[in-house]
Amino acid sequence: MPSSIATCYHVLQSCTLNTPLFTDIVTKINISTASIRARKISLSLSATYPSPITQTTTNDLNFEDRATRFRIKGLVHRITTLSSSNSKTQMLQILEKDPEFQTISDFNLLLMALVIAQELDICLSIFAKLPSFQLVPDCCTHSIMIRCHCEKNDMDEAKRALDTALGKGFRPDAATFTVLINSLCKRGRVNKAREVFEAMGRNGYKGSVQAKNCLLKGLSYVGKVDEALEMLMGMKGTSLEPDVYSYTAVMDGLCKVGRSGEAMELLDEVVGMGLVPSVVMFNTLIQGYSREGRPMEGAAVLELMKEHECVPDCVSHNTVLHGLLKWNEVLAALGVYKEMVGLGLKVDVRLMGTLARRLCKRSRRKNSLLQDAYDVFEKMKERGPVVDQRTFEVMIQALCVGKRFDQAFATLNEMVRLGYSPEAITFDKVILGLCARGRVDDAVSTMVLLHASGGIPSKISYDMLIKELNEEGRLFCARNLFGSALKLGVVPNREPRLNVMGWEEPQVTRIC
Template identity: 50%
Template sequence: MMSMSLPSPCSPLSEFLPSPSLSNHPVFFNNTRKLCCHKFSSLKLVFIPAASLSTTKSYPTETTVLNSPSFGNKEQRLYPKEGEEHKGLPMKEEEQESLDFDEKASEFQVLALLNAVKALPCKERVDHIVRVLDKEIGFLNISDFNDVLMALVTANESDLVLKLYSGLSCYSLEPNSWTFTIMVRCHCKKKDPGEAKRVLDQMMQKGFNPNVATLTTLINSFCKMGQLQNALQVFEVMDRIGCKPNIQTYNCLLKGMCYVGRIEEAFELMEDIKKTTVEPDIYTYTAMMDGFCKVGRSDEAMELLNEAMEMGLAPNVVTFNTLLDGYAKEGRPLKGFGVLKLMKQRKCMPDYISYSTLLHGLLLWGKVLAGLRIFNEMEGSGLEADERLMNSLVRGLCRKSIKENDLVEVAYEVFEKMKKRGFVIEQSTYALVIQALWVAKKVDDAFINLHQMVRLGYIPRLITINNVIRALCVGGKVDEAFYVLVLMYENSKIPSRMSYDLLIHELNRQERTLGACNVYGAALVRGVVPHKKPRR
């Protein structure tokens, strides 16, 4: 096939090598008329479904273009044809993320395009698609163009969408309401709400009024960026064009206000919502509860939860987790037990975040035994605590075991569980475990873990070294104590005077004078003068 290129101003789409060969596959557009662009007058619109990127067979210049796939005789299309009513994109509710187009409404055409995009290698995806679109494909009408844009936006190919949109005039096409709507979404996904706002302005200058889904998407994008004032300006546009906000719109504004700390304004907005025909949902209450919890007003958040349940709303796990986090940050993690109990009563099972948030709060505020209880419940439900939490739990148990020796076994059991899971054990955790073991007179275990600690590259503190040497000497295990000294030498750690004194004292007690002399001489070589001297 003769290579073809787009002249300026479409040159950005044609600065690539000729497109690769393509296998014969059905296409997904429902028109066979010639292209409007004279540059493509000999081509028909084709698109490759997933797994059809063959490089072994050339695609003929003249190809029969098949009809769109359909259910029975009903043609499937995501976008309305010319003359059809613009009803807007449906909304999709998720946990605190209720702003996305309903992908369940995607038809075969867009799904096939999406699958084709995803089938391409990630690194080559943009260049490859541009070559195909530039060299092989022309767009029959704006609806076809929108189908491709929508598939690419869904596939997170925002850069390619922008390239195609910038060359729209090369296909002799004019953007319609859906084109602008897709581009607003594209810029929002790129976290560029400012550019999305400029597209919205262009849309309105062309005489198209955006729907509530489009405006809510833009409001949400501004709020996530902390640009509340811009979000409020878009909200004013809704009022100006007579587009009534829905509960998703209000929820976005609530979250935006709470995000920038304007809690009182958010609460006033929530009270105003109750006076409209729009009914608050559980996301409304969750957003306001999160705002209260972030500023240390968790009790007011609990009042809102009770109000929501009285209205018949079902709180979800995010709602309860918000309270757990609030109480933990306020230094009242024990209140989380009541929240956990309420969750179970409401048939809302705690998830990993529920347990880890509560456990972290309990350990942070020194409630170690309560934390152990939550840890056991968490593990019993099939959820594993991460290494950060387990390090904190082991350290807390070791500190408490100094006063309560029966906790040493529990701490060591959790410690061993960390090893089996391959978790990274922090240096401070090792040090406290060793300390707890020698206090509990488990000298052999302390010695073994000190050796493991050094092998991992950790350099123990002198107090840890001396404690192990003292414990070994008290137990008459002077050879093991001497080995600790050797470990320090090997790792360029100079033992303290106390380390040498302990060893010399024990060697004197065992009447091993030669050994005591050797230790004393080794100390002098390293610039340390022990108080204890070998017996003569």
């Protein structure tokens, strides 16, 4: 009989590892792990698929163990595949055959993996089939199922599952209660969450700061910030002493209703208590000031962080940048952007787009900003096809205003090559600019480009080009252009010049 590891290899090899489904599940597992467990564990399946999540792990599930990872991964994959064709009988056969899945512990691992992979219906059906394996759910199984119902947004069922577990004499630990309380709070059912918290006390649990923090956040979420503040103050001096999370939750609540000043006072209190404020706490304040229309004070928090030996992260900077742009503090935003680039921090591409457009607009008054705008724009392009149509157009038009027609012409071509259909006015500006510089051929090719991208050149562009061609004596070309305008339903004001004899030019020499 092959060893379990060999079996797992066999199983995995029988699956197509690179199928989208497989990749999707692995990705889902990784993503939900990050969100569900506050980055404590990583289901990094890097043995076969490199994960972007690289945190160290403290999980007891021991996903570091290759065999366990493979076993669960293979099973989740196979079961998911079967589920889509409703082959539940086959699913049970798979589980029955697998010598690794015989005890309730084995199933708990599988059920938890399914919850993390968001395969909740499969989780429920396997749970329902446990008796057919002669297995009885234990305390851990019940906790996992409570979580499963929470993830499914079926809070009443989650509460029933908790009551069932308690009724059977199990004593789920505080973490299980916290999951339920948190889910209720996230859905705005704070009163129900409070009931569960109180039920903890009745059942002999001491409660937990984590659960209390969920209530603080829940109260803030439903607009009861003062109640949250009161609860926070009430925690002081009790066995559930507030921690940095508690304060952050309430500060966030205050910031969201325009009370950033009070949130800042809480920061002082935190420091006074000897707690170390976290980067999240500062980021909350930045967001508060930015919302309130006080973006410069938000930016000042970056300095405050440094005073507290807290290193601002990507969120800090992006939040400051967003606030400054929102309230049109363009120069300050540029400063923060440059600082971020210098620090190697990843700037949100949408913010880069906004910054580039704002700088373009400002460059009319202050020419030097055009280069800054172009630098931001170029940096955006390095990120891949992320530049939106509007940013392209604003950039091209600003380049025209700044008389940088080479770049305008090249960027317009690039835009069309990427499949965008720029507005006719963008072409007009480039065509007029090129004509003014005597670059008639480039102007003509810009018009051809516009036509090729499905647009109709404007009368003003035709007029300008026909005028230039007339002046250069390229009368055949002017006539062609005039003719193509008429075909498109545009009647230029300027007509192609006849030659000196009043005859039509013969088809010779230059072709447009």
